[in-house]
Amino acid sequence: MTVLHKPRLLSDNGSSYIAGDLADWLEDKGMDHVRGAPFHPQTQGKIERWHQTMKNRVLLEHYYLPGDLERQIEAFVNYYNHRRYHESLNNVTPADVYFGRAETILREREKIKKLTIQKRRLQHQKAAA
Known part of the structure; x- marks a missing residue:
């Protein structure tokens, strides 16, 4: 599988998160460290x-x-x-996004949805006739 993004640690700016030992450990693991903006609770x-x-x-x-x-x-x-499934990720899993499968899954869902609508219309037309 192809990984599209490096794993990353999201933290605040607390003293334990700005320590050099943590930076060294993250570098050894091939991870990025993302710090939240100060006074930005979201x-x-x-x-x-x-x-x-x-x-x-x-x-x-x-x-x-x-x-x-x-x-x-x-x-x-x-x-x-x-x-x-995560609503904020269009109802796919974080792993699907991480490994680049999300777009394929969403396209397949759209195909299934269109086919389902077509079948329902045909059934409705047959029942109405």
Whole structure:
């Protein structure tokens, strides 16, 4: 699969996010670091909403071992990126956009929609006749 974008970390300008160690780690991982504009809460609102969604899902169960919690978080991240359709992405998954599949999926959906409308019109015309 072809990756269209490098992974990136979205953060605020807190001291832990401007540390040199983090910059070195991100560089080693081939990631970009995007910082939200100061006093621009909408940018941070996106990641805060993501954390809230994850927290609400993860807190549905009790975890008795650290590995159990880690597996649940991993399952959530996988679901969020690969299975959950996002309205802001035209109802495709982030993975579809990331790997360049979104346009193909949207074109295929449009074809299916047109065929469905044609079939319904024919059925309606037959029933009316």
